[in-house]
Amino acid sequence: MPDQSTIHSNSSSAHAQASAKITSSESARSPRLIAIGGGKGGVGKTFVAANLAVALARLGRRVVALDADLDGANLHTCLGLPSPDVSLADFVAGRTLEPEKLLMQTREANLQVIAGTHANLDTPQPEQNQRVELLRGLRRLAADYVLIDLGAGSQRAVLDYFLVADDGLLVLRPEPTSVENAYSFLRAAFYRRLQLGARGYGVREIVREAMDQRNERGIRTPYDLMREIEALDPVEGRRFMEAMRGFRPRIIVNEARTENDVKLGFSVASVCEKFFGFRADYLGYVNYQKEARDSVRARKALVEYREASEAATYLKRIARKLVDSSEAKTFSS
Numbered sequence: 443m444p445d446q447s448t449i450h451s452n453s454s455s456a457h458a459q460a461s462a463k464i465t466s467s468e469s470a471r472s473p474r475l476i477a478i479g480g481g482k483g484g485v486g487k488t489f490v491a492a493n494l495a496v497a498l499a500r501l502g503r504r505v506v507a508l509d510a511d512l513d514g515a516n517l518h519t520c521l522g523l524p525s526p527d528v529s530l531a532d533f534v535a536g537r538t539l540e541p542e543k544l545l546m547q548t549r550e551a552n553l554q555v556i557a558g559t560h561a562n563l564d565t566p567q568p569e570q571n572q573r574v575e576l577l578r579g580l581r582r583l584a585a586d587y588v589l590i591d592l593g594a595g596s597q598r599a600v601l602d603y604f605l606v607a608d609d610g611l612l613v614l615r616p617e618p619t620s621v622e623n624a625y626s627f628l629r630a631a632f633y634r635r636l637q638l639g640a641r642g643y644g645v646r647e648i649v650r651e652a653m654d655q656r657n658e659r660g661i662r663t664p665y666d667l668m669r670e671i672e673a674l675d676p677v678e679g680r681r682f683m684e685a686m687r688g689f690r691p692r693i694i695v696n697e698a699r700t701e702n703d704v705k706l707g708f709s710v711a712s713v714c715e716k717f718f719g720f721r722a723d724y725l726g727y728v729n730y731q732k733e734a735r736d737s738v739r740a741r742k743a744l745v746e747y748r749e750a751s752e753a754a755t756y757l758k759r760i761a762r763k764l765v766d767s768s769e770a771k772t773f774s775s
C-alpha cells in the first residue's frame with residue numbers, strides 16, 4: 443500500500459488535548475452533523491459510519507450515530523446492540539417527537555445510537571416535514587457529532603440528509619458501478635440543492651428540467667444551467683454560483699487494494715470540479731481488510747476488534763481529520 447501521508451493528515455496528542463478543551467468549553471454548541479452516503483449499496487457506508495463513530499468517541503467526543511437507512515437498518519448491529527426497543531420508526535410513526543428519547547447506549551461511554559427500525563416492520567420513510575423536525579431535534583442533542591448513516595440510492599429522503607448535514611461524506615468502492623453511482627448521487631444532490639435554493643418559479647422549473655440529463659434545453663452540466671439561469675435572472679444566477687461553491691462533498695475510497703484505487707479519490711474530485719463545477723475534498727481511503735468482515739460478524743467496529751490493523755488506522759486518521767477540520771471551523775466562528 444502506498445504512503446498515506448499525502449492524503450491523511452498526521453495527528454498529535456497535543457492537538458487532541460487542545461481539541462478536547464475546545465469541545466468541553468463549547469458544550470452548549472449544537473452538534474456537527476455528518477452524513478455518510480454513496481449512492482450504491484454494499485460499498486461500506488455503514489462500516490465507515492460505525493467505525494468513525496467509535497473512533498470519534500475514543501477521541502473523547504460525544505457521538506450519536508443515527509441509522510437513517512430504514513429499509514436496511516443494521517448500524518446498531520455493527521455497534522453490538524441487540525434489536526432495538528425504540529428507533530427512528532417511533533419518530534416516523536409519531537410515537538415520539540424527541541430524538542433524545544430514542545438514544546441507546548453502546549459499549550463506548552461516549553457513543554449512543556438511534557437505531558433505524560424495529561425488526562420486520564414495514565416502516566415508511568419520513569416525510570419532508572418530519573425530516574426537518576428530526577434534523578432540528580438532532581441539532582439539540584447534547585453531542586459533539588451526529589453521524590447519519592444513509593441508505594443506498596439517490597432518493598430525496600437520502601439526498602436531503604446529505605445536503606443539510608455540515609459534512610457530506612461520499613463512500614465509494616474502486617469499481618465502475620460504484621463510481622458511476624457516486625457520480626449520479628453527487629449530480630442528484632447538487633441539483634436538489636439548487637432546486638431547494640431557487641426562489642422564482644421559472645428558475646425552479648429550469649432546474650427541474652435540467653435534472654433530466656436528456657432535457658430539450660441542452661443543459662448537460664451545472665455550467666450550462668448557470669448560463670440559462672443568469673440569462674433569466676442575474677440575481678438568482680449569482681446565488682446559484684454561491685450554492686455551487688458551498689457544495690463540498692468529502693470523498694472516502696473504501697476497500698482500496700492498489701495504488702490506482704487510492705488515486706481514484708483524486709480523479710473523482712477533479713471530475714467534480716471540471717465537469718460539475720463544484721469542489722470535492724478527498725478525505726482519505728480505507729484499504730481492503732479481511733478482518734473487516736470478521737468485525738461485522740463479531741458485531742464490533744474494526745477500530746475496536748482489530749485496533750492496530752491497517753484499515754483501523756486509516757479509519758482513525760479520517761476521524762482525526764474530521765475533528766481537525768470541524769473544530770478549526772468551530773473555533774474560528
Ligand SMILES: Nc1ncnc2c1ncn2[C@@H]1O[C@H](COP(=O)(O)OP(=O)(O)OP(=O)(O)O)[C@@H](O)[C@H]1O
Nearest residue numbers: 483484485486487488489594697729730731734735
Ligand atoms: N475496508 C473493507 N474491507 C473489507 N471488507 C469491507 C470493508 N468495508 C466494508 N466491508 C464489508 O462490506 C460489507 C458491506 O458493507 P456495509 O454494510 O457497510 O455497506 P453499505 O454501503 O452500508 O450497504 P447498504 O447500502 O446495503 O446499507 C460489510 O459486511 C463489510 O464487512
Ligand SMILES: [Mg+2]
Nearest residue numbers: 487488511592
Ligand atoms: Mg448500510
